[in-house]
Amino acid sequence: MDIKQIAEIIGAKYSGQSFEIKKINTLLDAQPSEISFVSNDKYIKDIYQTKAGALIVDGNNADKAPSSTITLVVDEPYVAMAKLSQYFSSSIESSIDKKAVIGKGSIVSEKAELRNNVNIGKNCHIMANVYLGDNVVVKDNTILYPGVVIYRDCHIGSNCIVHANSVIGGDGFGFATSKTGQHIKIYQNGNVIIEDDVEIGSCTTIDRAALGSTLIKKGVHIDNLVQVAHNCEVGEYSVLVSQTGLAGSSKLGHHVVMGGQSATSGHLEIAPLTTLAARSGVTKSIKTSGKVFGGFPLMQQKSWLKLQAKLAKLLKT
């Protein structure tokens, strides 16, 4: 999309030369043919280093970008980026011009819906009413139970099992709220990657990334009714028990265990081998591995037990 068109869409002034913008990206990842934005003071320091061809900023940050970067000044950069995200989003479903490739030994129900350019490995079992969106890849020996929906561009590894009615690759819960209180959807242009040997329960939802990938690593086990938000990473052999919720951009190390109805509040990291008791609520990163936590706010599980004993005593006074 031409930079002039972009300026028009977001209501910024631009009178320089025309050039093509191919993608929205983060400040540090953006290339000269890409556009980025600054909506949070936390990232201002990154402006100086950006290689982005163009940058959406507000008046306060109009003059901070390197001279190689064009700045488009608007009142609400985050809202402007949200508006723009629609124009850079891929089609949610195209017509089928590349029929699915299905590996030897795979059983695919006639009631499954395979959209454009789907690729299924060997010895898979794809049951009735499964939906595989454009460009979905499913590797060898994987079982998808009835009603599983895999949105476009997602990858499922070998030896995986996804139980009925789970949804992989739905849009992350992202929007910008304008000063007048309207929400503008941030189109979710990333995907979900599920590595090998993963089992996912029924009615579980794993959202696609806004940019990049939501990642479920090798050997992870996820129970029923679990929520994994956009841009999360779940480390190798981690375990998420039923009704657990991971907020956006939670990064779990390997062998993390989260008990039933536990949750994270997003943009945090959990060290490998951490165990979280049922109903734990994690709001800060956990940096030391191998510990056991519980409660909300989170504390070491032994502290939580001690606190409950103190409260039982308080009750008797």
Added chain:
Amino acid sequence: MDIKQIAEIIGAKYSGQSFEIKKINTLLDAQPSEISFVSNDKYIKDIYQTKAGALIVDGNNADKAPSSTITLVVDEPYVAMAKLSQYFSSSIESSIDKKAVIGKGSIVSEKAELRNNVNIGKNCHIMANVYLGDNVVVKDNTILYPGVVIYRDCHIGSNCIVHANSVIGGDGFGFATSKTGQHIKIYQNGNVIIEDDVEIGSCTTIDRAALGSTLIKKGVHIDNLVQVAHNCEVGEYSVLVSQTGLAGSSKLGHHVVMGGQSATSGHLEIAPLTTLAARSGVTKSIKTSGKVFGGFPLMQQKSWLKLQAKLAKLLKT
């Protein structure tokens, strides 16, 4: 249904004239051709003003209704009403005698199931395995992802997105329990109305009203795995984060934000612009707008933080 037949179904004595009852309704809304009931002392004051043609009451309230209202006396009025609700319920699915009307530019999967008298606007995208029940209306530019189920009589506005495997219009969780401990289903004869510009995540459930409508107003954003019970109202541009649960008849004002895994306990109101932290549990109405709450029981979020600091101190003693 004739009043004599009704008396027979619920086991009440009635020796007056025959007349037709068209509907079950609330004490204050019921018309002369409708029947109502009193099952809760809270509503006794409304008996005196009812215009209902007939009223189901127990012995204690047999003589309170206006003379224009016939009373049917039973032991358990709520159970009697539940039994009766089945007879006034609409068919869950009729045969198709009015084929769906589909607006210009809309794409409807051949694997979608459109039941009787469905109406789809322009430029919609209805994907595989979507089910639209009798009389469902979907307005312009709306996207329904695979496996979405919309029960009969529900309305979806323009520019809406409903993600995969969500269910709109399922029966509210309503039943009367008899003295002998049996549950009698209260048929849910209302619907769900989703206004324009609403986005709903995957595997989310929004139940139809028992009578009237469950209402999701303009611009609301609802995440994955959220429960909205019967007769709720969610105000304009409100936001419900993943795994939130609204109990029956919760009324949220505009721009209410409910964090992940938060909940309400039903029959209450939340003032506009209220923010509820993750895991908040709301059990009473919130009357002042613009405040931030947290905890269960609910308190102002700053009090909750202070309480946690006090508990941390208690733990050290």
Added chain:
Amino acid sequence: MDIKQIAEIIGAKYSGQSFEIKKINTLLDAQPSEISFVSNDKYIKDIYQTKAGALIVDGNNADKAPSSTITLVVDEPYVAMAKLSQYFSSSIESSIDKKAVIGKGSIVSEKAELRNNVNIGKNCHIMANVYLGDNVVVKDNTILYPGVVIYRDCHIGSNCIVHANSVIGGDGFGFATSKTGQHIKIYQNGNVIIEDDVEIGSCTTIDRAALGSTLIKKGVHIDNLVQVAHNCEVGEYSVLVSQTGLAGSSKLGHHVVMGGQSATSGHLEIAPLTTLAARSGVTKSIKTSGKVFGGFPLMQQKSWLKLQAKLAKLLKT
């Protein structure tokens, strides 16, 4: 499967006679043609009484079994049993050689998928995109809304209603973790039995038992987004409100009520007529019937209210 083959699969030494093993079973239930295992010291006392034809044990328990029982010694008996469970699992879906039997008056959507040997009673309504796995039985007058998935071998009683996109009979969340941190799936070879007069909400998941049956008894009402794990039993006329989670092998008596977002931690019993407030967390068996509990950790609801009052006072200090 021959005992010699079993020894080879799990890496145990065996040089005795060949004989056929038909099933994996518990120590106390196993017959001479069946194999069992000891993975938990709690069950060591049961070794002496087992009638199992063969037993998987570690070195410490090699010599405890009766002389009629052959012992296969391995490092990790639970992991060995998990590996073996795959070989004793039934096919997840066979080809259709017995077409479904459908009772008089039943309506079955052409878009429903009925697998091998399905049996549907009279006057049922099976809507679009329902999936009934091999050998599923649905009795008279039962309604299955669109997208409901019933896995193989499950039984649904008469006069039941299952709302859209719920999943009955998915695999329980079971695996053995090896010393090297890999999870080996324990195949779930049991089923789910739903008795008569049960109503189940939308997007609810009820897992099949590992062995035996997950059991939902007569007259139970289950709301939306509820999780019932493998081997649970829910007593007659019990009520599970939305987003409740039952962990594996929870046994609820009759007329138990669990409020919204409440949960159990598995392998426990709840006495009849118990009421659990919203968000209750049950971690120990409840032995006296008819009481009201709340909180996490669980206490009598009146104690919980008293504790909250004390905390409110603490906050003011």
